[in-house]
Amino acid sequence: MSHAPTPALPVTFRPGRTRAVLLTLGVAMFVVVTAVALMLERLGPGERASFVFTAALLLGVLVLLSRPKVVADDAGVTVVNITRTRRLAWAEILKVNLRPGDPWVFLDLSDGTSLPVLGIQPGIAKESAIRDARALRALAESRGTGAERTD
Incomplete structure (x- = not known):
């Protein structure tokens, strides 16, 4: 790597595109899984809650990966x-x-x-x-x- 100009401090480096993809995917998955859980008439309250909990868990993992x-x-x-x-x-x-x-x-x-x-x-x-x-x-x-x- 060649020499680069020194940036002004403070400065934050983060993988912006990767972060945007992970957070967008996480929110989309949460919304879709929650919507499916609410639309399925055969599911009881506990089953719906487990769908939403699973969606929240997946979102949490993707938020950690975007950190x-x-x-x-x-x-x-x-x-x-x-x-x-x-x-x-x-x-x-x-x-x-x-x-x-x-x-x-x-x-x-x-x-x-x-x-x-x-x-x-x-x-x-x-x-x-x-x-x-x-x-x-x-x-x-x-x-x-x-x-x-x-x-």
């Missing part, structure tokens, strides 16, 4: 993945990696571990993910310990 984001501010980065949130100081981030074929960005951290960042994923918006990864890399290089270029 990932990365928030960068002056003090560091907050990585919000599906069920976990982690706060990092800029100095903890050694490298920002998005290699060809990677499902999302990975951060190489000063403690020797790697953290997946689901908030930047090439999925259905590859160019946007590459641009966001470059911007996050530029921020990490300018604010943290710095990292050499990785592709």
Whole structure:
């Protein structure tokens, strides 16, 4: 990846198209399943409630899948993945990696571990993910310990 301009802080990176698809699909499924449950005359109240509960459960799963984001501010980065949130100081981030074929960005951290960042994923918006990864890399290089270029 080449060098990118450093964005103004605070900045939030999230897979917008993926999020829109997941939330739209979730709401549509909830509405359709609930409507079917209400229209089927043979169903009793308990069965209807189970249809609605199942639809709500599916919507909940899709909302969780749409949750990932990365928030960068002056003090560091907050990585919000599906069920976990982690706060990092800029100095903890050694490298920002998005290699060809990677499902999302990975951060190489000063403690020797790697953290997946689901908030930047090439999925259905590859160019946007590459641009966001470059911007996050530029921020990490300018604010943290710095990292050499990785592709």
